[in-house]
Amino acid sequence: xxxxxxxxxxxxxxxxxxxxxxxxxxLDPTVAVRRFRMLARTLPGTAVHYAVKANPHPxxxxxxxxxxxxxxxxxxxxxxxxxAAGAVADDLVYSNPVKRRDDITESAALxxxxxVVDSPEETRKVAEAAPGSEVLCRIVTSGEGSDxxxxxxxxxxxxxxVEILTLADALGLGAAGISFHVGSQQRDPxxxxxxxxxxxxxxxxxxxRGIRPWLLDLGGGFPAHHEGGAPPLAAYGAAVETALRRxxxxxxxxxxxxxxxxxxxxxxxxxxxxxxxxxxxxxxxxRWVYLDAGVFTGMVETLDEAIRYxxxxxxxxxxxxxxVLAGPTCDSADVLYEKRPVQxxxxxxxxxxxxxxxxxxxxxxxxxxxxxxxxxxxxxxVSR
Amino acid sequence: xxxxxxxxxxxxxxxxxxxxxxxxxxLDPTVAVRRFRMLARTLPGTAVHYAVKANPHPxxxxxxxxxxxxxxxxxxxxxxxxxAAGAVADDLVYSNPVKRRDDITESAALxxxxxVVDSPEETRKVAEAAPGSEVLCRIVTSGEGSDxxxxxxxxxxxxxxVEILTLADALGLGAAGISFHVGSQQRDPxxxxxxxxxxxxxxxxxxxRGIRPWLLDLGGGFPAHHEGGAPPLAAYGAAVETALRRxxxxxxxxxxxxxxxxxxxxxxxxxxxxxxxxxxxxxxxxRWVYLDAGVFTGMVETLDEAIRYxxxxxxxxxxxxxxVLAGPTCDSADVLYEKRPVQxxxxxxxxxxxxxxxxxxxxxxxxxxxxxxxxxxxxxxVSR
Numbered sequence: 001x002x003x004x005x006x007x008x009x010x011x012x013x014x015x016x017x018x019x020x021x022x023x024x025x026x027l028d029p030t031v032a033v034r035r036f037r038m039l040a041r042t043l044p045g046t047a048v049h050y051a052v053k054a055n056p057h058p059x060x061x062x063x064x065x066x067x068x069x070x071x072x073x074x075x076x077x078x079x080x081x082x083x084a085a086g087a088v089a090d091d092l093v094y095s096n097p098v099k100r101r102d103d104i105t106e107s108a109a110l111x112x113x114x115x116v117v118d119s120p121e122e123t124r125k126v127a128e129a130a131p132g133s134e135v136l137c138r139i140v141t142s143g144e145g146s147d148x149x150x151x152x153x154x155x156x157x158x159x160x161x162v163e164i165l166t167l168a169d170a171l172g173l174g175a176a177g178i179s180f181h182v183g184s185q186q187r188d189p190x191x192x193x194x195x196x197x198x199x200x201x202x203x204x205x206x207x208x209r210g211i212r213p214w215l216l217d218l219g220g221g222f223p224a225h226h227e228g229g230a231p232p233l234a235a236y237g238a239a240v241e242t243a244l245r246r247x248x249x250x251x252x253x254x255x256x257x258x259x260x261x262x263x264x265x266x267x268x269x270x271x272x273x274x275x276x277x278x279x280x281x282x283x284x285x286x287r288w289v290y291l292d293a294g295v296f297t298g299m300v301e302t303l304d305e306a307i308r309y310x311x312x313x314x315x316x317x318x319x320x321x322x323x324v325l326a327g328p329t330c331d332s333a334d335v336l337y338e339k340r341p342v343q344x345x346x347x348x349x350x351x352x353x354x355x356x357x358x359x360x361x362x363x364x365x366x367x368x369x370x371x372x373x374x375x376x377x378x379x380x381x382v383s384r
Numbered sequence: 385x386x387x388x389x390x391x392x393x394x395x396x397x398x399x400x401x402x403x404x405x406x407x408x409x410x411l412d413p414t415v416a417v418r419r420f421r422m423l424a425r426t427l428p429g430t431a432v433h434y435a436v437k438a439n440p441h442p443x444x445x446x447x448x449x450x451x452x453x454x455x456x457x458x459x460x461x462x463x464x465x466x467x468a469a470g471a472v473a474d475d476l477v478y479s480n481p482v483k484r485r486d487d488i489t490e491s492a493a494l495x496x497x498x499x500v501v502d503s504p505e506e507t508r509k510v511a512e513a514a515p516g517s518e519v520l521c522r523i524v525t526s527g528e529g530s531d532x533x534x535x536x537x538x539x540x541x542x543x544x545x546v547e548i549l550t551l552a553d554a555l556g557l558g559a560a561g562i563s564f565h566v567g568s569q570q571r572d573p574x575x576x577x578x579x580x581x582x583x584x585x586x587x588x589x590x591x592x593r594g595i596r597p598w599l600l601d602l603g604g605g606f607p608a609h610h611e612g613g614a615p616p617l618a619a620y621g622a623a624v625e626t627a628l629r630r631x632x633x634x635x636x637x638x639x640x641x642x643x644x645x646x647x648x649x650x651x652x653x654x655x656x657x658x659x660x661x662x663x664x665x666x667x668x669x670x671r672w673v674y675l676d677a678g679v680f681t682g683m684v685e686t687l688d689e690a691i692r693y694x695x696x697x698x699x700x701x702x703x704x705x706x707x708v709l710a711g712p713t714c715d716s717a718d719v720l721y722e723k724r725p726v727q728x729x730x731x732x733x734x735x736x737x738x739x740x741x742x743x744x745x746x747x748x749x750x751x752x753x754x755x756x757x758x759x760x761x762x763x764x765x766v767s768r
Contacts, residue, residue, distance in 0.1 A: 053714060053756050074714045077757030096714050096756070098663045098674045101734070119665045125734075153716045156667070279482045281503045283540070290482045296750070303687070303717070330437060330458045330480050332537045333687070350485070350509070366680070367753050369760045372437050372480070373461030376753045 022276040022353070023293035025364050026382045027055070029063035031270035032360070036069045039222065039262055042237030047259040049093050051220055052078045054263030054361040055271070057379050061085035064266070072220075072261035076106040083110065093217065095179065095261060097138050097154045098122060104129035116179050116217070118156050123164055127171035134174035136217050137161040139202070141180050141195045145188030155180065158198040162205045169211050177256055178202050179217030184264055184362075185307060186221035187230045189239035193247075196240075200247035203256065216244075216256040224268025224358045227308035233265070264361040271360020273299070273309075273377070277352045278328055287323040289344060291354055294327010294334040298367035298377040299356070302336040309356040315345040323348075329372040406660040406737070407677035409748050410766045411439070413447035415654035416744070420453045423606065423646055426621030431643040433477050435604055436462045438647025438745040439655070441763050445469035448650070456604075456645035460490040467494065477601065479563065479645060481522050481538045482506060488513035500563050500601070502540050507548055511555035518558035520601050521545040523586070525564050525579045529572030539564065542582040546589045553595050561640055562586055563601030568648055568746075569691060570605035571614045573623035577631075580624075584631035587640065600628075600640040608652025609742045611692035617649065648745040655744020657683070657693075657761070661736045662712055671707040673728060675738055678711010678718040682751035682761045683740070686720040693740040699729040707732075713756040 032050075040048050049072040050064050056078060061071070062085040070091040071082040082092055089111025094104075097118040104115065108130035115130065117123045118138040126133055140155030156164065165175040178199040182191040196216070203213050218240060223230035248255040275291040282288070293299060301307035322341035327334035344354070367376040416434075424432050433456040434448050440462060445455070449470040457463050458480040466476055473495025478488075481502040488499065492514035499514065501507045502522040510517055524539030540548065549559040562583040566575040580600070587597050602624060607614035632639040659675040666672070677683060685691035706725035711718035728738070751760040 056754075056757065073757070075757030077754070077759075081757070096712075098665070098710075098712070100660075100662050100676060100712070119663070119667075121663055121665055121734075125663070152722065153672075153710055153719055154714075276484075278484050279503075279505055279509070281482070281505055283503075288537075292484060300717075326482075326537055328480075328482070328484070330538075333684075335537055338536065350505075365752065365755050368749065369751050369753055370440075370461070371749050373440065373457070373459030373465070375461075 020380070022274050023291070023297060023377055025271050025273050025359065025377055025379045027057060027060065027271040027360055027379050028382050028384050029060045029270065030383060032060055032267045033063050033067045035266045035269060036064055036067055038233055039260065039265060042233045043240060043258075043260060045258065046218065046240075047257070049091075049259055049261050050266050051095075051261045051263030052081060053365065055267045055363070055365055056081050057364070058085060059381055060267060060270070061087075070259070073112075076103050076110065079107050079110050079112055089113070093136070093259065093261065095217070099125070101125055101129050108133065114176060117164065117168070118154055120164055120167055123168050123171065123173070127168070127173050132172060132174075134176040134215075135165070135168045136176050136179040136215060137164045137168075137202075138179045138181070139195060139198055141182050141191070145183070145186055145191050158202050161202045165202070165206055165213060166209060166211065175206065175211050175213050177213035177215035177217070179219060181219035181261075182221040184221055185223050185226060185230070187223065187228070189231055189236045191221065192218060192240050193243045196243035197247045200251060200253055204251075204253055214256050216258050218258055218260045220261045220263055220265070222260070222262045222265035224264045224361060225310065226358055227310050268358045268361040271358075271363065273356040273359040273363055275354045275356065277348060277350055277354060279350055280348055287321065288326055289323045289348060289354070290326050290328060292328050293377060294329060294336060296327065296329050296331065296334055296368045296371040297374060298363040298365070299327070299336055300366035301362050305337055305339055308337070309359055311342060311344065312355045312357060313345055313348055314353040315348045318345050318347050320344055321346050328374060331372070404764070406658050407675070407681060407761055409655050409657050409743065409761055409763045411441060411444065411655040411744055411763050412766050412768050413444045413654065414767060416444055416651045417447050417451045419650045419653060420448055420451055422617055423644065423649060426617045427624060427642075427644060429642065430602065430624075431641070433475075433643055433645050434650050435479075435645045435647030436465060437749065439651045439747070439749055440465050441748070442469060443765055444651060444654075445471075454643070457496075460487050460494065463491050463494050463496055473497070477520070477643065477645070479601070483509070485509055485513050492517065498560060501548065501552070502538055504548055504551055507552050507555065507557070511552070511557050516556060516558075518560040519549070519552045520560050520563040520599060521548045521552075521586075522563045522565070523579060523582055525566050525575070529567070529570055529575050542586050545586045549586070549590055549597060550593060550595065559590065559595050559597050561597035561599035561601070563603060565603035565645075566605040568605055569607050569610060569614070571607065571612070573615055573620045575605070576602060576624050577627040580627035581631045584635060584637055588635075588637055598640050600642050602642055602644045604645045604647055604649070606644070606646045606649035608648045608745060609694065611694050652742045652745040655742075655747065657740040657743040657747055659738045659740065661732060661734055661738060663734055664732055671705065672710055673707045673732060673738070674710050674712060676712050677761060678713060678720060680711065680713050680715065680718055680752045680755040681758060682747040682749070683711070683720055684750035685746050689721055689723055692721070693743055695726060695728065696739045696741060697729055697732055698737040699732045702729050702731050704728055705730050712758060715756070
């Protein structure tokens, strides 16, 4: 049953009271738990740390913690949320490579022991603010093959990582190992091969200096069910295992402990954004559909039309046609899909429901505080 | 003194307690009141309706209402905020051209009488939800010359506006007139000429049908002091007056009442975002400066590097060099300026202050609810 869920692009929408005021995120934490377990089975021996930034809802964190999931955090507030949900501080990885000094101090005081860095400056900062901690050094990847690539802002080269981890060791930190991120909603399971090989080169070089890193953070990037499809999770497990075998086992290097930081692939399919059509207008030859949710109520990942949600409507069944999909605010940037219009029923009219599927990740957390006077997107807990 | 303020690009930063926790918006409502009065003087006979969406802080709205400013609103929440600040409902224009039906009903119940439409569908909706109201029909403009053009999402052609206002009249609505928007941070005062001429054609055509529109909404677009400069406000007043004279007076058409909907030009210069440097890193040949505020704490207008804030730092005075400016979240999209790097002091280091000037508009209102566990940007009221 879990496997059927993993492979089916047609998740049944949650039963939704027709009278409920939209928009909202219908979130089912049990789906996230199933996805966590599937990832854990797919990556045997690899610890799964859910990326809290994707959706920090307390009920979600509690369900995941209860199922044995660990967490990936980016701030003291996320540390506190995980501890409140029942996680232990030793099971957290603080993956933000550039941190406020007081945030490091506070997180260390809360018990966090593992921090990601990607520069000598940040390594010194961690050594001063959280002496004796363990550090992972983040290396850069190409981001190729992902819908939301991350390559510009973080990460160093493999040779730089050798120097940074050597510095960490000299400063009394634990040179734990390497982290990387192949980009969010990564459609190519082969994307892990190159950074795993780079990590192995760093591990080998450090061993030559008498430093023994022990941990490899394989990042996130595992997909949710967005438009365009992606290989099943099992394909990612197989590709990661192949990469580890080739770069470590076959090369005679001791294989490090491994962890992953999935966000979207855990909670994406666990949520649906339920909206109502405000208007259907014809502007020239173009049909414009205006929803009561948009970029500023959380659908930020539609910027540049990067993430394409699968859509379902209360008017489904008849013929469809292209339309531009827009949000409710006065802002011209509040347009979800225009360059590549979406196909929606020709019968779609004011008052119909439009559901954005697999929208549990990077949606409510991106909502504004209330731009144009529209409330932030609320979450409604559901059970399927 | 007020004029000196208008023309000087070098507003003195507000005195800021060094110990205060950043980031925050330092907001001085008295500056917004001065800007409102300057706009009112520059556009004699034109009613000034502050666009609440730019910054809805209650103290700001109260100061503006107390000075006689009217308001432009986009939702019932903004209507209620204006009424709470002391505005009267008759002085509000509801300028969101595509509205939820229940939002129209609620706003009409609160006393709003003037709604913007841009389609036959929306005109019928207003006629049903707020019978007997007055409507302005929004026509499309090119957006040329503005930093944040608005042309895609709203507006109809002038011939369509004639039909829509004729329909409004037939449905028992008041066909009040025309609205348009030349795009936010519009650097060309001449941008008003073409839409004013188009509006005059609509007024003339309607007069031929026995319908007498009486109101012209000249929109917003008046600038704040961002990088790159813009003509003084007086140049906009002169250009608007010339456009009205040519298209109405010289054409023998009765000149309508006029209103403007400034947001940025009222509150932009009244606020500064105060941030702290989290880290200065060298990635290859590039210097990266990480601040404790970014895209997800409200600096959304830096997307595509559209709005370029003037910057001041606590390390100013020595030599400067280019750098990329990034925000504090793990998100790769949280980069303010990269394609066109900014010039900042070479001495800039962790813990220094970086102030984003003229950031009172479209900043706090765009802040997320707390992405990555970082709080929404707070506002601190100051007085210069």
